[in-house]
Amino acid sequence: xAHAYTPGLKVLAKTMLTKTRxxxxxxxxxxxxxxxxxxxxxxxxxxxxxxxxxxxxxNFLNVDPSELDDFMIRKEGDVIRKxxxxxxxxxxFGLFKSxxxxxxxxxxDSYSKVTGQAIIRENPIPVNIHAYIDGVxxxxxPEEGVVIRTTAAFVQGIFGIGGERRGxxxxxxxxxxxxxxxxxxxxxxxxxxxxxxxxxxxxxxxKAEKIGVEGIIVGGxxxxxxxxxxxxxxxxxxxxxxxxxxxxxxxEGFGEIPMAEQTFNLLxxxxxxxxxxxxxxxxxxxxxxxxxxxxxxxxADNKIKSADVKGMDIGTVVRVIRAPYFGLxxxxxxxxxxxxxxxxxxxxxxxxxxxYKQNKEVMLPRANLEIYETK
Amino acid sequence: MEKKTVKPENIQSILATDCGSTxxxxxxxxxxxxxxxxxxxxxxxxxxxxxxxxxxxxxxxxVKEVEELRGRTLLNEDKIISPQxxxxxxxxxxxxxxxxxxxQMLVAGVVKAMSAExxxxxxxxxxxxxxxxxxxxxxRMPHEKISxxxxxxxxxxxxxxxxxxxxxxxxxxMAELLRAANPKPRLGINYRLPVIYAGNKKAAPxxxxxxxxxxxxSVVPNLRPVLERENLGPARxxxxxxxxxxxxxxxxGYKKLMxxxxxxxxxxxxxxxxxxxxxxRDENISVVGxxxxxxxxxxxxxxxxxxxxxxxxNRTVSANLGMSYSISNVLAEAKLENxxxxxxxxxxxxxxxxxxxxxxxxxTTIPQSLEELKIEQAIAREALRLSFVQHKSFAxxxxxxxxxxxxxxxxxxxxxxxxxxxxxxxxxxxxSGGVLSHAPRRHQSARMMIDAFLPEGITQLAVDSIFMMxxxxxxxxxxxxxxxxxxxxxxxxxxxxxxxxxxxxxxGKDFVTVKLELPEGKVFNQxxxxxxMILIEAPYTPVKAEIIPVRGVDVGxxxxxAIQTTIYGxxxxxxxxxxxxxxxxxxxxxxxRVQKLQVWSQAVxxxxx
Numbered sequence: 001x002a003h004a005y006t007p008g009l010k011v012l013a014k015t016m017l018t019k020t021r022x023x024x025x026x027x028x029x030x031x032x033x034x035x036x037x038x039x040x041x042x043x044x045x046x047x048x049x050x051x052x053x054x055x056x057x058x059n060f061l062n063v064d065p066s067e068l069d070d071f072m073i074r075k076e077g078d079v080i081r082k083x084x085x086x087x088x089x090x091x092x093f094g095l096f097k098s099x100x101x102x103x104x105x106x107x108x109d110s111y112s113k114v115t116g117q118a119i120i121r122e123n124p125i126p127v128n129i130h131a132y133i134d135g136v137x138x139x140x141x142p143e144e145g146v147v148i149r150t151t152a153a154f155v156q157g158i159f160g161i162g163g164e165r166r167g168x169x170x171x172x173x174x175x176x177x178x179x180x181x182x183x184x185x186x187x188x189x190x191x192x193x194x195x196x197x198x199x200x201x202x203x204x205x206x207k208a209e210k211i212g213v214e215g216i217i218v219g220g221x222x223x224x225x226x227x228x229x230x231x232x233x234x235x236x237x238x239x240x241x242x243x244x245x246x247x248x249x250x251x252e253g254f255g256e257i258p259m260a261e262q263t264f265n266l267l268x269x270x271x272x273x274x275x276x277x278x279x280x281x282x283x284x285x286x287x288x289x290x291x292x293x294x295x296x297x298x299x300a301d302n303k304i305k306s307a308d309v310k311g312m313d314i315g316t317v318v319r320v321i322r323a324p325y326f327g328l329x330x331x332x333x334x335x336x337x338x339x340x341x342x343x344x345x346x347x348x349x350x351x352x353x354x355x356y357k358q359n360k361e362v363m364l365p366r367a368n369l370e371i372y373e374t375k
Numbered sequence: 376m377e378k379k380t381v382k383p384e385n386i387q388s389i390l391a392t393d394c395g396s397t398x399x400x401x402x403x404x405x406x407x408x409x410x411x412x413x414x415x416x417x418x419x420x421x422x423x424x425x426x427x428x429x430x431x432x433x434x435x436x437x438v439k440e441v442e443e444l445r446g447r448t449l450l451n452e453d454k455i456i457s458p459q460x461x462x463x464x465x466x467x468x469x470x471x472x473x474x475x476x477x478x479q480m481l482v483a484g485v486v487k488a489m490s491a492e493x494x495x496x497x498x499x500x501x502x503x504x505x506x507x508x509x510x511x512x513x514x515r516m517p518h519e520k521i522s523x524x525x526x527x528x529x530x531x532x533x534x535x536x537x538x539x540x541x542x543x544x545x546x547x548x549m550a551e552l553l554r555a556a557n558p559k560p561r562l563g564i565n566y567r568l569p570v571i572y573a574g575n576k577k578a579a580p581x582x583x584x585x586x587x588x589x590x591x592x593s594v595v596p597n598l599r600p601v602l603e604r605e606n607l608g609p610a611r612x613x614x615x616x617x618x619x620x621x622x623x624x625x626x627x628g629y630k631k632l633m634x635x636x637x638x639x640x641x642x643x644x645x646x647x648x649x650x651x652x653x654x655x656r657d658e659n660i661s662v663v664g665x666x667x668x669x670x671x672x673x674x675x676x677x678x679x680x681x682x683x684x685x686x687x688x689n690r691t692v693s694a695n696l697g698m699s700y701s702i703s704n705v706l707a708e709a710k711l712e713n714x715x716x717x718x719x720x721x722x723x724x725x726x727x728x729x730x731x732x733x734x735x736x737x738x739t740t741i742p743q744s745l746e747e748l749k750i751e752q753a754i755a756r757e758a759l760r761l762s763f764v765q766h767k768s769f770a771x772x773x774x775x776x777x778x779x780x781x782x783x784x785x786x787x788x789x790x791x792x793x794x795x796x797x798x799x800x801x802x803x804x805x806x807s808g809g810v811l812s813h814a815p816r817r818h819q820s821a822r823m824m825i826d827a828f829l830p831e832g833i834t835q836l837a838v839d840s841i842f843m844m845x846x847x848x849x850x851x852x853x854x855x856x857x858x859x860x861x862x863x864x865x866x867x868x869x870x871x872x873x874x875x876x877x878x879x880x881x882x883g884k885d886f887v888t889v890k891l892e893l894p895e896g897k898v899f900n901q902x903x904x905x906x907x908m909i910l911i912e913a914p915y916t917p918v919k920a921e922i923i924p925v926r927g928v929d930v931g932x933x934x935x936x937a938i939q940t941t942i943y944g945x946x947x948x949x950x951x952x953x954x955x956x957x958x959x960x961x962x963x964x965x966x967x968r969v970q971k972l973q974v975w976s977q978a979v980x981x982x983x984x
Contacts, residue, residue, distance in 0.1 A: 254733050
């Protein structure tokens with residue numbers, strides 16, 4: 001029978017990890033296969049074509065587009081400064097001339113004798129791609145980027161906001177079930193990646209952002225507070241480019257949910273070590289989860305691999321991902337074949353799960369369970 | 376796989392799959408005697424993403440489930456056996472797909488309300504998600520349009536503009552903007568973006584000059600050759616061809632899937648649209664269909680154009696209204712108070728927002744408790760309502776058409792471009808998609824559709840039994856008889872009829888009298904007060920009905936006029952919705968509203984008591 005299950009979020013103490021670092025457009029790769037790189041090294045570079053400004057020259061001069069050759073002062077490919085005259089009428093005895101000036105600096109890309117429009121392209125925008133993690137260049141994708149390999153501790157979150165950042169880990173709560181409040185954050189947190197417990201208040205996030213905290217990893221957060229931070233509702237979980245100074249990674253979900261103990265303990269084991277984090281999330285085609293990567297101080301080893309993706313079985317450790325029992329861990333004790341009726345009246349495939357914390361067995365829809373990967 | 380074609384009349388078995396963004400669904404249809412029937416279905420997670428990155432793996436898993444449930448061999452290792460030999464294999468295999476985010480298009484035209492709107496209709500009709508519509512007069516500065524084009528990264532662009540032989544400068548200007556933007560395709564950076572030009576044929580050489588080198592340009596006949604007529608067929612066909620050639624070819628495993636199927640793979644919404652059109656044509660009725668998915672909600676309609684009396688098909692896709700991936704967007708667009716108005720108990724605002732957020736980030740979870748189910752169904756009502764609002768504003772007559780007016784039109788100065796969706800004329804409302812097809816009780820589906828669409832007068836309700844309209848849509852293109860038979864017997868579940876008088880009176884006052892001649896000689900004769908809902912259980916057989924509204928209230932034949940007609944019951948029955956229309960108002964006080972919601976719910980037997 002085909003398996004229907006939700007692959008879990010990864011919490012791995014030591015794994016071989018590869019990261020593809022790709023340019024948005026073709027460009028130059030600055031490193032070669034086998035090179036050792038540090039997170040801040042530039043591995044690839046390109047120049048994005050500059051912004052484009054159309055100017056309807058024929059309209060401005062009040063001439064027919066087909067006659068534009070007679071009036072253009074600058075030719076296609078010319079480098080232009082802001083305010084340079086692009087085209088000019090001859091006027092009467094050299095007087096009463098009309099002219100069109102360039103609104104921006106750049107290059108005259110083209111002009112059209114059908115529409116009378118001139119296209120000015122601003123100077124290219126340089127784009128550098130950093131390594132983001134320490135490691136070895138595993139593969140060079142010609143003109144596009146590289147694949148970097150490293151050995152690292154690796155944690156995936158469920159939802160995040162903000163892009164790539166780096167900082168030393170600082171644990172702020174004693175236990176994974178505690179709340180991260182504003183009074184726990186002080187100037188010593190600047191430049192750090194903070195780790196909290198079950199919930200973080202909005203005040204705490206705002207204070208962290210003001211102080212200059214690089215990132216925060218927390219179990220739960222209120223969904224309505226996200227709007228306060230980014231200024232708009234996040235309707236679809238595609239994030240990573242929010243205008244925030246501090247990247248936020250939520251490991252469990254919205255509301256007050258204790259951070260999984262394994263996650264909390266793993267981060268605690270690496271306190272004061274530098275983590276590369278990214279809040280980018282995409283829960284649709286091409287799933288992207290927010291991530292925490294702590295590169296281990298050893299040569300990247302391509303022999304360590306995380307366990308293969310397997311289906312749910314008796315003994316599989318799972319996390320409940322919907323109310324009731326949301327956030328709790330347990331172990332599958334039975335997988336009945338037939339569909340069973342839920343309290344809601346729906347018929348669904350279920351699993352009997354022994355909830356560790358409550359030491360009792362409950363029947364839960366398989367769709368509401370996530371395999372908990374820790375190896 | 377070697378594809379041997381079997382003559383349509385000899386086809387004994389059909390396998391069809393729909394590769395959705397999360398689940399791949401397979402159905403097996405077999406000929407039983409003289410008719411085609413659905414025999415079983417299976418499903419498996421779609422495998423477009425890592426670690427599998429091959430859509431055919433999910434297809435084969437779903438087919439394997441069908442194989443196990445049916446107890447006969449369909450696969451030979453990783454190949455579908457075809458044609459059928461004895462008990463093994465199937466005669467044809469077909470598929471639809473919306474995996475990988477479906478077909479995402481950018482549309483550009485000259486005049487926003489004319490060529491750009493026609494181009495949008497062509498793209499939507501072909502099953503695309505329209506990311507943006509650019510037009511010369513859309514109010515954006517040229518550099519803003521360029522930056523928008525560069526930012527979007529669509530799968531394909533459709534450019535239109537100008538009537539044949541008309542002025543070319545505006546459409547050429549749009550082409551110049553496209554060239555300047557030099558747009559890149561969404562999938563892969565190594566191929567040129569497909570652009571379809573379907574505008575003024577006189578401008579084609581200039582368009583070729585501008586876009587021929589930087590894009591993969593195709594020129595097709597103008598989709599608005601004259602103002603009075605659209606010609607969307609050639610553009611739609613080209614979109615389908617390019618969908619196969621470019622978009623699908625870039626998605627992981629699709630080349631293999633294309634080799635396996637006996638007919639071109641259709642975008643899922645395109646397939647649903649074609650089956651809706653088949654129902655409207657065969658029964659000569661007006662139809663609204665809705666397919667509410669996890670990420671998007673599609674609405675389809677076929678209504679007669681009042682001017683030409685010709686049926687007009689429209690499809691809209693609300694790209695960010697859905698029940699899982701886009702559920703938070705429903706909250707953002709509908710606003711919390713509109714969702715809360717359908718929740719039949721008190722709930723804390725922060726808690727509700729967190730629950731919705733959690734469904735967005737864990738999209739495959741299902742409601743386990745009744746409370747969670749009721750919340751999801753409240754959200755579904757708003758997702759459906761908003762999608763339908765968008766549909767009504769898009770499903771309009773052609774704008775910019777000159778109309779001849781006579782003296783009799785003096786007091787009826789209707790403008791061009793009015794909505795074609797007239798709820799009083801609607802004959803059949805069909806619901807599809809997880810939340811409607813898989814609701815624990817069909818009564819819940821009926822209620823959700825009534826609350827969201829607010830049908831007027833007499834309207835039949837139906838749902839797609841197991842969410843298989845996409846597969847039947849593509850089947851209709853290769854074997855219409857099989858598609859129609861399975862659709863009528865196994866797919867379309869008739870829920871019953873909704874009688875909803877339009878108008879209002881004071882609460883509790885008489886609103887409408889309904890007399891029904893039910894099967895087995897039973898008679899229903901009751902006057903229903905304003906504000907009530909009533910369910911009369913009746914099977915899907917003809918029921919003679921006399922409906923007498925009070926003065927000023929309309930059930931289809933003008934205010935205060937009684938009508939005599941034949942209606943049908945169904946799995947749910949006949950629902951009399953005397954809550955009024957135009958306006959439809961829920962009690963503003965939360966406690967009163969919760970109490971009313973519970974009363975209606977009990978009256979319509981939404982939940983098991």
